[in-house]
Amino acid sequence: GEDVEQSLFLSVREGDSSVINCTYTDSSSTYLYWYKQEPGAGLQLLTYIFSNMDMKQDQRLTVLLNKKDKHLSLRIADTQTGDSAIYFCADIRTGGGNKLTFGTGTQLKVEL
């Protein structure tokens, strides 16, 4: 299957943790990525994880991968107003060439 699905919206208070979820259908995913898109801007690579890993931490960001359930999450600790953006997960699949398949995007709104 081709689908990479995300919930559309998430609203959190400043200082709380945000968890953005992603499910994918193709078990041949090799790399999974998180990108951030601010209004009118490009796609900023936040982090990525290889499919044989189950966790990766990078400062405020923690990526968890449950390969059995095909579930990927991005946790942002101590969420700030500057974290407000759309977050896309994306994957690369074995036999899928080098192309990224993007999820639908989750709009994160951080409230004071």
Add this chain to the structure above:
Amino acid sequence: EPEVTQTPSHQVTQMGQEVILRCVPISNHLYFYWYRQILGQKVEFLVSFYNNEISEKSEIFDDQFSVERPDGSNFTLKIRSTKLEDSAMYFCASRRGQDGGYTFGSGTRLTVV
């Protein structure tokens, strides 16, 4: 930090006109891509380019589209005869090797009127 540079940032063109979107990938990268994002929709793959040829293209990338790497630094996307539905943000991306992350440019917003 190295960047992928795209020009122009915004282009308005009349339906039926040709447009060329320009990209300068990161200098030691070997894989180049174009993606597009219609307003409010997913980011969609258009084409990948490696070793001076197209390695993969999507069904969106029909005969109206072409890519070129005319010199050692530029990577262009040409749309021969634009349609209203070509209006989108077009992103160029590059990648050094088969491992690691893609670096995206800031995009060109194409508006076809």
